[in-house]
Amino acid sequence: RKLSRRGKGVSQPKLNGGESASEPLGTLASPPRRLAMACPPCPPSPLAxxxxxxxxxxxxxxxxxxxxxxxxxxxxxxxxxxxxxxxxxxxxxxxxxxxxxxxxxxxxxxxxxxxxxxxxxxxxxxxxxxxxxxxxxxxxxxxxxxxxxxxxxxxxxxxxxxxxxxxxxxxxxxxxxxxxxxxxxxxxxxxxxxxxxxxxxxxxxxxxxxxxxxxxxxxxxxxxxxxxxxxxxxxxxxxxxxxxxxxxxxxxxxxxxxxxxxxxxxxxxxxxxxxxxxxxxxxxxxxxxxxxxxHCIRRVYQPIxxxxxxxxxxxxxHAVSSHLEEPSESQGNFVSDPSLRSVLSDPLSGAFLEDAMVLQCGHSFGGVMLKKVIEMARCTICNGEVDPSSLFPNLVFCYEQL
CATH class of the missing domain: 2.60.120.330 (B-lactam Antibiotic, Isopenicillin N Synthase; Chain)
Structure with a gap:
C-alpha cells in the first residue's frame, strides 16, 4: 500500500534530517519544467x-x-x-x-x-x-x-x-x-x-x-x-x-x-x-x-x-520613401546657420558624430552618411568628387568634445 501511494506522488513523512523518505517532490516538479520548455519566454527587447x-x-x-x-x-x-x-x-x-x-x-x-x-x-x-x-x-x-x-x-x-x-x-x-x-x-x-x-x-x-x-x-x-x-x-x-x-x-x-x-x-x-x-x-x-x-535645414521642410x-x-x-531615399541635393537646397553647432554636425542629420571626417570640399560627414558619400565618391552637398584616401578626421570636432 505504501509503494502504491508513493507511485501516485503523495508526500511521505519526513526523516530526522528534514528530507522525505521517498522522491515525490521530484515527480511533482517535472511538469512545470516541461511547461516552461514548451513556452519559452520572448527574447529580450533590444530597445532602451x-x-x-x-x-x-x-x-x-x-x-x-x-x-x-x-x-x-x-x-x-x-x-x-x-x-x-x-x-x-x-x-x-x-x-x-x-x-x-x-x-x-x-x-x-x-x-x-x-x-x-x-x-x-x-x-x-x-x-x-x-x-x-x-x-x-x-x-x-x-x-x-x-x-x-x-x-x-x-x-x-x-x-x-x-x-x-x-x-x-x-x-x-x-x-x-x-x-x-x-x-x-x-x-x-x-x-x-x-x-x-x-x-x-x-x-x-x-x-x-x-x-x-x-x-x-x-x-x-x-x-x-x-x-x-x-x-x-x-x-x-x-x-x-x-x-x-x-x-x-x-x-x-x-x-x-x-x-x-x-x-x-x-x-x-x-x-x-x-x-x-x-x-x-x-x-x-x-x-x-x-x-x-x-541645425541645417533642407528646403523640403517648408512651413505647412x-x-x-x-x-x-x-x-x-509625400510618401515616407521620398524622405528616406531622396537624390543628392545641391548646396542651394539647404538653409545653413553659420554657427559652431552646424559646422560640427552632419549636414544632413544635424547630429554630432564622433567619427566625423572632412572632405576636400570642406564638408563633414560621419556614420551612415559618411559610408554613403564614400560609396558614391561624391559629396551630397556640393556634388564634388570625393577621394577616400584624402579624408581626414574632423579635429575641430574632437577639440569641441574635449
Whole structure:
C-alpha cells in the first residue's frame, strides 16, 4: 500500500534530517519544467527602457538621471526606431483596466473604438470602460517623451507645446489627439481592416502625428531599424511598458533629425491601446526652432498648416520613401546657420558624430552618411568628387568634445 501511494506522488513523512523518505517532490516538479520548455519566454527587447518618472519635465535643476534617460531614449529612437517607456504602477493599473475592458466590450469580435477627449457620445453609443483615464495617462506619457526629445535636440522642453491641444481642453473643444482601443484575433481575414487600426501586413506603416504610444496584452509589432532590419519591438509588452514610435509631424518640425518609425503588425491575437499625439488643426508646422538651434535645414521642410499635413492626399503625395531615399541635393537646397553647432554636425542629420571626417570640399560627414558619400565618391552637398584616401578626421570636432 505504501509503494502504491508513493507511485501516485503523495508526500511521505519526513526523516530526522528534514528530507522525505521517498522522491515525490521530484515527480511533482517535472511538469512545470516541461511547461516552461514548451513556452519559452520572448527574447529580450533590444530597445532602451526608460522610466517615465526619469524623463518627465520638472522644476529645478536636472538630475544626472534625467540626462542619462534622455540620452538613452534618443539613442534608441535613432538606432532602433523605437523605445520603451515604463509608466508608474498607478498608470499601469489604468492601462490594464482599459485592455481588459476592450476584450470584454468587443466580446471576441473584431472591432475598434476611437476615443477623443471632449466628444459627447451619440444616442445609443457605448464606450469601453476607462477611456478617459487611459487617455490622460497615455497623453501625459506622450507629452513627456516629446519634451525629452526636444531637450536632446537642445531645444526648450516646451517648444512644441504651442502645436498641441491646450491642457486641459477648453469647454466644448474636442481633442486632436486620439486613443484607439482595438481587439483583433487570428481569424481576421486577409485584407480586412478596422477603422484606424493597423492590420497584419508586410508593408511598413507610419503615423502622421508627433509620437505614438502602444500598449498591448500580447506582443505583435515589428519595427524597422535604420539599417532595414525588422525586429520584434514589443516583446516586453504589458500594461506598464509602452512602445514609443515617432511620426511624420515630428520628423517635419525637426527637419528630419527625428526619423519616422516604420512598423508592421505581425500578430493580431491581442488587445491594444494606441495613443497618437497629434497637432491641433490650427497649428503651423515649421522648423524655426531647429534653425535657431544651429541645425541645417533642407528646403523640403517648408512651413505647412497641420490640417493640410494631416490630410490623406498630402500623405500619399509625400510618401515616407521620398524622405528616406531622396537624390543628392545641391548646396542651394539647404538653409545653413553659420554657427559652431552646424559646422560640427552632419549636414544632413544635424547630429554630432564622433567619427566625423572632412572632405576636400570642406564638408563633414560621419556614420551612415559618411559610408554613403564614400560609396558614391561624391559629396551630397556640393556634388564634388570625393577621394577616400584624402579624408581626414574632423579635429575641430574632437577639440569641441574635449
Amino acid at each position: 527602457r526608460v522610466r517615465l518618472d526619469d524623463v518627465a519635465p520638472h522644476d529645478g535643476a536636472a538630475a544626472p538621471g534625467y540626462a542619462r534617460a534622455v540620452g538613452a531614449l534618443a539613442a534608441s529612437l535613432a538606432r532602433r526606431g523605437a523605445a520603451v517607456v515604463e509608466i508608474p504602477a498607478a498608470d499601469a493599473a489604468v492601462v490594464r483596466c482599459a485592455l481588459e475592458s476592450a476584450r470584454a466590450f468587443f466580446r471576441g469580435r473584431h472591432a475598434a473604438y476611437l476615443y477623443r477627449a471632449g466628444r459627447n457620445l451619440e444616442d445609443g453609443e457605448l464606450s469601453p470602460a476607462c477611456m478617459a483615464d487611459a487617455f490622460r495617462c497615455l497623453g501625459k506619457a506622450a507629452r513627456a517623451a516629446l519634451c525629452a526629445i526636444a531637450r536632446h535636440l537642445r531645444l526648450r522642453t516646451d517648444v512644441f507645446n504651442q502645436l498641441l491641444d491646450d491642457t486641459p481642453l477648453p469647454v466644448n473643444e474636442v481633442s486632436s489627439s486620439e486613443l484607439l482601443v482595438a481587439y483583433t484575433h487570428e481569424q481576421l481575414q486577409s485584407g480586412q481592416t478596422l477603422m484606424g487600426c493597423p492590420s497584419r501586413s508586410s508593408m511598413p506603416q507610419v503615423d502622421r502625428g508627433f509620437v505614438t504610444l502602444v500598449a498591448s496584452d500580447y506582443p505583435g509589432i515589428e519595427v524597422c531599424d535604420p539599417n532595414g532590419h525588422w525586429y520584434l519591438a514589443d516583446g516586453v509588452s504589458g500594461p506598464n511598458n509602452l512602445l514609443l514610435l515617432t511620426g511624420r509631424a515630428l520628423s517635419h518640425v525637426t527637419a528630419g533629425l527625428c526619423p519616422i518609425s516604420q512598423y508592421r503588425v505581425t500578430n493580431e491575437n491581442r488587445a491594444s491601446l494606441t495613443f497618437r499625439l497629434v497637432p491641433h488643426a490650427n497649428a503651423i508646422l515649421d522648423c524655426s526652432p531647429i534653425l535657431a538651434a544651429g 498648416p497641420a490640417s493640410q499635413f494631416m490630410d490623406d492626399s498630402y500623405a500619399e503625395e
